[in-house]
Amino acid sequence: MNAGVTSERVYDALKARLLSGGVLPGERLEPGAFAEMLGSSVTPVRDALHRLAGERIVEMRPAEGFQLPFVTEPGLRDLLTWNFELLRFALRRSPRRSTGHESITEVGDYGDGIRRLFGLIAARPGNAELDRQVEAASDRLASARVAEFRIMPDPEGDLAGLVAAFAEGGSSSARSIAAYHRHRISLVPAIVQAMYRPA
Secondary structure, eight states: OOOOHHHHHHHHHHHHHHHOOOOOOOOOOOHHHHHHHHHHHHHHHHHHHHHHHHTTSSSTTTTTTEEEEOOOOHHHHHHHHHHHHHHHHHHHHHHHHSSOOOSSOOOOSSHHHHHHHHHHHHTTTTTTTHHHHHHHHHHHHHOOOOOOHHHSSSSHHHHHHHHHHHHTHHHHHHHHHHEEEEEEEHHHHHHHHHTTTTO
């Protein structure tokens, strides 16, 4: 296996682990421990951590190494508001009719479904920068979505409602996206608490 393939494998596996909610906010990230877990040397793990720091998924502190960022209520509210503004921008610039290639009938888990739906909304205007910004926001919200799944009474029902509104299109999509974000912002204190509790 060449170095490029190894680096991408380590990056993908490490990113998936950090976004899964299995590592708590503020936790130190030891390259040696991850290297052993992933069956690699330390160098590709360090490279992946630097790359993830550039994506603001990981923080690097001088003399302290790498860690997951702490999550605060104001910070999570700001990120949810930013995500909403991006999606509202996308909806306003979307074509009136579906392209016919948009489907989210098969989703994995709740977080995967939200990510895919928001990715479809971002893709419709055909703006690559918008796609990247929504994807980056989804990365940074992934652990929060794991936590909200744990505390909400019917997260799958919420996702199904969003998917149905997207399929209907028009103002229904905009209303459902706004309602989703209002609800999540109201849950921020409980989501943050859940993020600091091991699953």
